[in-house]
Amino acid sequence: MALPPLIAILGRPNVGKSTLFNRLLGNREAIVEDRPGVTRDRHYGRGTHGRYHFRLVDTGGIVFRDDHPLGAAIQKQALFALEEADALIYTMDGIEGYNPIDQDVIDFVRASGKPAVFVVNKIDGVNAEARLMDFYQHGVSPLIGISAAHGRNINEVLTPFIPLMTEEAEETLDVPIRFTEEEGEDARKWIARRQLAPARVAIVGRPNVGKSTLVNRILGSERLVTSPIPGTTRDAIDTLVHWGEKDYHLIDTAGLRKRGKVAEASELYAQIRTEQAIINSEISIVLLSAEDGLTDGDLRIIREVIDKRRGLILAWNKWDLLKGGQTEGKAKGFAEIREKYPFLAFAPMSSCSGLTGLHIQKLFTQIDLVRKWYYERIPTAKLNAIIGPLMAMTPPPRLKNYPVRVFYTTQIQVAPSVFVMFANRPEGISMQYRQFISRKIRETYPFTGVPFSIRVQSKNEGRDEEN
Structure with a gap:
């Protein structure tokens, strides 16, 4: 079209x-x-x-x-x-x-x-x-x-x-995909169509970590204004780029600051637009500074992506500025970060340089992998083949001396992914037990870069928790 x-x-x-x-x-x-x-x-x-x-x-x-x-x-x-x-x-x-x-x-x-x-x-x-x-x-x-x-x-x-002008517009597919008995076939058609559309990727991070420089390197042209002045990019800029055999929508955004440090009205609005860019994306690349390490500001942005349940990639920019020994130490630091922050274990992590183009191809490989899992649905039978024996070996704690039973689990939604556990006493499935179940699911189906929700539900009620 x-x-x-x-x-x-x-x-x-x-x-x-x-x-x-x-x-x-x-x-x-x-x-x-x-x-x-x-x-x-x-x-x-x-x-x-x-x-x-x-x-x-x-x-x-x-x-x-x-x-x-x-x-x-x-x-x-x-x-x-x-x-x-x-x-x-x-x-x-x-x-x-x-x-x-x-x-x-x-x-x-x-x-x-x-x-x-x-x-x-x-x-x-x-x-x-x-x-x-x-x-x-x-x-x-x-x-x-x-x-x-x-x-x-x-x-x-x-x-x-x-x-x-044209009388037809490109199809927009910005709705979550749910699976029910009546809608299952329609949902599969939606997935097939969305996977043919360009991946929507937001590049977010603190001010001056090199977001616009990275986009310009990918495009091979000065598509965005770049400078060492923090806060140069104030708005969210959408760019269509062809890489390899695929098209991608890249969104370069203003750096996120704590709200208390936003002095100008335009900076406050830029922050709102950045948050909206995360919502409108399928995957968010959180760009980190290899020189600075993982800061509290970085963690706040990462949590924003996880809370919105978008695909997450952690990319360490300015890797070319590190000296030899620093490079080896930072590489070892990846494992230390995963150990210190276990909630980041699901997210792929890599080094790159927007200035030199180092590992840009690897970044696109990770985008493709995360997007695959973003649209992945595990059949109910395969899901329960994992969770059923697990429940038998490690059942939930009893609630007021009554057993808590999970009848079955199904994945009702992708993009973002949502699982539902049907139980006789939903209030007996604690957040810790849901986190335990999510880790076991990931052992077989890693959902690389994809945070998902597990909902515990009886016939007429349910609730969400991020995992």
Whole structure:
């Protein structure tokens, strides 16, 4: 199926590009703050215009102050967006009025030969039309006066691009897959279809551990703005990448901080978007610094992924910066970490370098393995062949002198995985016993990188615990 056309929103900083991006998509996708330079990377989304579908990319300012430390990199990102887009929206500020800097970019947009519309934002109120005359007098036409904040004339922005749009969208498969007697066959069909779609992988971690550098290395291009300044990436950026014979959706995210240390509104929203990126992913790669070791901040992020029951991979970045003896010591430290933190035993762990490309192939091998187990369902008969004898040898403790019996266990859901144990007295199956059962399941079916839930249920009640 052909992809919908990609429409790029360009313009100087703080003219309302991200507000327009959100308005055209109908939701709050991009970070919006009344301060220049908030949008740094290219940010993608999908939307509809009537029955037609399109893709949208928001960019940082195509012209920026010379004294901004990231100005050149941000402008490069906007030019990349212009090159890859099928159509262009150039946005200007109706309150500020015509700026001669706009003309250079307008000429550049026209020279590209791509379909384009020129919009003047913040056009509302009694002097709305008068403010457009300033632009007409300088030869900027055709023009559309809009208010992205209030929705004025928004439909007119997309109408010229209808001939480029498709009437079908790519299928989205963002629902958990449950198995019941009635739905089992449908669930198997859903799994087959989802496994054909690109794996959704979020790259998360503390600020400045090298997330954007790793994505850029994978892409072989400067897809994302990178710099040694902590917090350079504020938003979650979705990128389609082809590696080997497969496609992957990689999501590079802002570094997670403790909420108490988030000073700016945009940083707080970036943190929320990062958490949402974990939810929307199938697998999260938690990038760690080989120089720093496993910190409390890392553990908090790892717990966030486990709590959301997404696939988990631990990748130690900056491995190339370690000296010979340090490398050997860190490798031994993997085993020590698993011993100190047994709840991480299920997660694959590897070293890598976003700067040099060290072990990138191994990282994709781990993604494929974790995704296989993320969609794995163990047949009920095979599951009970493990748990039945185990219950006979090591039954749950008696509850108030009454025996606790488990009749059978079944896996009712994948992506994320959920098991249900049907028992005569669910309250008698403690969390410790569920953890014991989960370890025994993993001895035969490792569910590599996949945290799962075991629910204990009688006929009319149940409860969840992560394992």
